[in-house]
Amino acid sequence: MTTKRLRIVVLVCSTRPGALGPAVGEWLTGTLAKSADMLDADLVPLAIGDLGLPFLDEEEHPSTGVHRQEHTRRWSRIVDGADGFVFVTPEYNYGMPATLKNALDYLGPEWAWKPAGFVSYGHTSAGTRAVQHAKQVVTTLRLVPLGATVALRIADAMQEDRFAPAARHAEAAEGLLSELVRLSRALAPLREHGHADSAAGPLPGSYARRLGPDDAPEVTVLQRCCWMEEALANDTLAIPALHESPDEVRAWLTDWRTTGLWRDGRLLGFVRTRRNGADLHVGRLAVAPDLRGRGIGRWLLDRAESAGEGCRRIVLSTGAASHRNLALYQRQGYVPLPDTADDGVVDLVKAVLVPTPAPPA
Known part of the structure; x- marks a missing residue:
């Protein structure tokens, strides 16, 4: 699980001219800006009316992820790139707006395992019936609704035609954000496991994906654990993996293609590769010490x-x-190069077999 900043979309759901929704959204993002930054989260304000979504017009079922319309592909990228949502919604006739239902129905896998908070507004019920209606839908999409909510009665929140909620509403909003961030980080392994870029790993429940700069903290910790044993075996501390800072790791994660193996938010191992002419260089093969001997390397x-x-x-x-290490590599067909161990390091090579073309029929 990465420690990257979270991207939280604050979605204003009403498209009615003159609606209160934009003012509620501005109040919410302004109120929470400082706390969001302290929690390593970015609040991204967005209005459904700006998405240009007509009533659902895709031929394929949303669960397929096949989107033919440009407005759908744009919406898919926004939702897929988010780590959580706050829906700012009014209540229309005991339910959520049709615009929100339509926006939810457009997509499928992009919503999965992301927390959903609600800031509702209305008259008698403060929009709470819209929230209950929406929760039935979002859980079907595998969004995870929060327990914390913010419910605003319009009569209480307006002062001389100006939207000015009470301090208790700001406090409720802070609680909602705190819960959303905690839940988003807890759900991150499920999001990563189900992502199209991940692949099943060798252990039950494990998965592999490409590592990036945001993974530098986890990589730094794991490689220091792994290479301490190498330092003892080779009687030297002159090993870069023991001394690199997270910033230095972040730099090489940008330059090398690195695959990491994860399970339940824990980085179990990784390996990096980079091409140099006709050679493929492999390095930093690391496996958590307590999991060695299970075929991960x-x-x-x-x-x-x-x-x-x-x-x-x-x-x-x-x-x-x-x-x-030498035994593993030699079992896999690697051959030590002669005269390369003088500096305490052995270089090994393995020829890449070129498939023989099949004879013509």
Whole structure:
């Protein structure tokens, strides 16, 4: 699970001219701006009326993720890139606005495992019946509604034709944001596991995905744990992985293609690759010490080698006294290069087999 800043979409749901929704949305984002920054979250205000969504006009079922209309693809990118939502909604005839229902119905997997908070407004019920109506729908989409809500009675929130909620409403909004951020981070492993860019891993419940700069804190911690054993085996602390700062790790995560294996929000291992001419360089193969011997290293190495199509050979290095590593690499077909262990490091290579074309029928 990454520690990146969260992207929280604050969606104003009413499209009626002169509606109170925009004022409620502005009050909410203004009230929560400081707290959101302290919680490493960005509030992104958005109005349904600006999305240009007609009544659902896609041929394919939303669950397929196949979107033919540009307005749907644009909406899909917004929802897919969000880590949570706050729906600012009025109540129309005991229910949510048709505009919100329509926006929800457009998409499927993009909504899954993201928290949904509600700020409602209305007269007698302060919009709470709209929230109850919406919760029936969002849970079907695997959105996770919060327990905390903000309910605004219009008569109480207006002062001389100016929207000015009481202090208790601001306090309720702070509670909603706090709960939303905590839940969003807790749900992050489920979002990542189900994402199209992830692949099933070798352990039950594990999954692999490409690592990026936001993963630097987890990578830094894991590589220090892993390379301490290497330092003891090779009797040296002159190992970059032991000393790199998160910023230095962030830099090479940008330059190298790195695959990480995760389970339940924990980084179990990773490996990085980079092409250099006809060679594929493999490095930083790391497995959490308590999970060694379960095939993770071999699985990660296979994933790394799959990036070698079109290369002549695969090159990697390890400590001369890292006997566990050397045994793994040699079992996988790597051959030590002669005269490379003088500085305490052994370079190994493996030829990339080029498939033989099938004879003509």
